[in-house]
Amino acid sequence: MKNFALIGVGGYIAPRHLKAIKETNNRLVAALDVNDSVGILDRFFPDVSFFTEFERFDRYVEKLRRQDPARRIDYVSICSPNYLHDAHIRFALRVGANAICEKPLVLSPWNLDALEEMEAESGKKVCTILQLRVHPSLVALKDTLAAAHEAKPNQQKHDVILTYITSRGPWYHNSWKGNLDKAGGVATNIGIHFFDLLIWLFGAVQNSEVHHADGHRTGGVVELERARVRWFLSVDRSDLPQAATDQGLSTFRSITVDGKEVEFSEGFTDLHTVVYQRTLEGNGFGLKDARPAIVLAHEIREAKPQGVSSASHEFLQE
Ligand code: NAD
Ligand code: HP7
Structure with a gap:
């Protein structure tokens, strides 16, 4: 004990x-x-x-x-x-x-x-704690991608779309979470999970563009070794798709790989325990594991948004 x-x-x-x-x-x-x-x-x-x-x-x-x-x-x-x-x-x-x-x-x-x-x-x-790395659906996706890459190492980069909207009320912006110096902004506080996940799945960052950033939402494109990712993150309820609002949902989480939806909305609750188990077994996520996403999130925070174009995530173009 x-x-x-x-x-x-x-x-x-x-x-x-x-x-x-x-x-x-x-x-x-x-x-x-x-x-x-x-x-x-x-x-x-x-x-x-x-x-x-x-x-x-x-x-x-x-x-x-x-x-x-x-x-x-x-x-x-x-x-x-x-x-x-x-x-x-x-x-x-x-x-x-x-x-x-x-x-x-x-x-x-x-x-x-x-x-x-x-x-x-x-x-x-x-x-x-990078709990998405132990989410069963995402672990399965990593295995599938690795097998496909091994079979065909020179295949085209995957086309990935990440959309993550998790509504937060006005309190968020008045708390430390809404303070850029204390939380790092939406791309860091919320996005770090996904930047880590994407790098873990598709390899190192080759290029990153930020198309839009404000205190409520941000989006851009990141080029990884094996994928080009259009990403959009928001904490604003008004960004939720109509279908989510109609169902009374406050979050919308979607990752598509080459047009195919990765189902990962369920199964979030016990992941901290799984990360603890791994950590206690000496197999936790250490400083080296955490670094690439921290570097990317920092770069995104410092970047001057380039503006929305046809290359942007579709939620930015609406
Ligand atoms: P929170 O504001 O609800 O809780 C933070 C707590 O820290 C508060 O109780 C506050 O009083 C206390 N605190 C503030 N300054 C302190 C100090 N100097 N010494 C001791 N305690 C102090 O925030 P939260 O949502 O619980 O977030 C806490 C951490 O967990 C953050 O790093 C956040 O990014 C992370 N987090 C991770 C996940 C995840 O999915 N892994 C989810 C939510 C939060
Ligand atoms: N909620 C609160 O009441 N208070 C809070 O402080 C946060 C949420 P989810 P998690 O907001 O700081 C995500 O969206 O997944 C309510 C990020 N994690 O499922 O637990 C909220 O209004 C995390 O990194 O929140 O946390 C909902 O009603 C980030 O620090 C409900 O709780 C955190 O938001 C569930 O909200 C944050 C992931 O995205 C994996």
């Missing part, structure tokens, strides 16, 4: 981490959140020590390290806002623990360089 500490335990995603820690038969020993709405702890780990001040949390974790080997922290799970991840990862490594950090691991590629050095110095590991 491994001992965990969790940072950001009062937020939206923390329950999936609490569930994953419990379902992998480990225990939460300490938790931190600057906000004290954390009654959820009783449902998972009623005896956990909870802190609202980092300094007291740090003191407690250090005390366990020096005086209580049985409860020394092995893993720190990080569910804090994106811009705090690297600081919280450094805390984990400093107290002799491994880090399991939410996506995006960091906002800028150079933050990874510093973490790589610290990982080597500490002998501990930094892993992230």
Whole structure:
């Protein structure tokens, strides 16, 4: 049984981490959140020590390290806002623990360089949650694509269309998630999953164009080794297709490969536990795995949008 500490335990995603820690038969020993709405702890780990001040949390974790080997922290799970991840990862490594950090691991590629050095110095590991890489339909797609590529290595690039609309109300834009410096914008906060997935499926980035970007939606084209991808991401309800709105849905997720729909809308809920299992087996997604999508998301954030054309995703052309 491994001992965990969790940072950001009062937020939206923390329950999936609490569930994953419990379902992998480990225990939460300490938790931190600057906000004290954390009654959820009783449902998972009623005896956990909870802190609202980092300094007291740090003191407690250090005390366990020096005086209580049985409860020394092995893993720190990080569910804090994106811009705090690297600081919280450094805390984990400093107290002799491994880090399991939410996506995006960091906002800028150079933050990874510093973490790589610290990982080597500490002998501990930094892993992230990229749960789409363990989604059964997407794993099956990867296998199919790999087999097709092996059979015909010189085939034409795949034509891929990614459309991902997940509506968020006004709160999103007034929270840290709507703040470019803290979340990285829609392409980073939401898009990182898909950029990672696309690179994982179709190979390294060769070229990237951004056609449109505002606080609610963004889209462009990315050229990968084995695919040309038109992509569109939005957190605005008004971008949902009529068919989704008619069904009362608030999300629309679609990936087509050469005109064929990849069905992946179901099966999202337990993926954190699967990522934890892999991580605990020493097979997690590390700094090197995370880097290509972080580089692309950063490039997209910095790019000047070129404007919409007939080459753009059709949702941008409407
Ligand atoms: P959230 O705002 O709901 O929760 C963040 C929590 O961190 C809040 O409870 C907040 O009080 C706390 N916090 C803020 N500053 C802190 C600090 N300095 N020290 C300790 N706690 C602090 O956000 P969320 O949706 O839970 O997102 C958290 C992380 O999880 C983000 O990195 C986000 O990108 C990621 N996330 C991933 C997925 C996924 O599908 N893998 C889904 C949602 C969120
Ligand atoms: N929801 C909330 O009530 N609060 C939130 O903070 C977020 C959602 P989905 P996930 O918005 O920051 C995705 O779209 O898949 C509500 C991203 N993950 O299924 O869990 C929401 O209004 C994640 O990286 O959300 O998370 C819905 O009613 C990103 O950080 C419901 O929860 C996160 O949005 C479910 O919403 C975000 C993926 O896209 C895989």
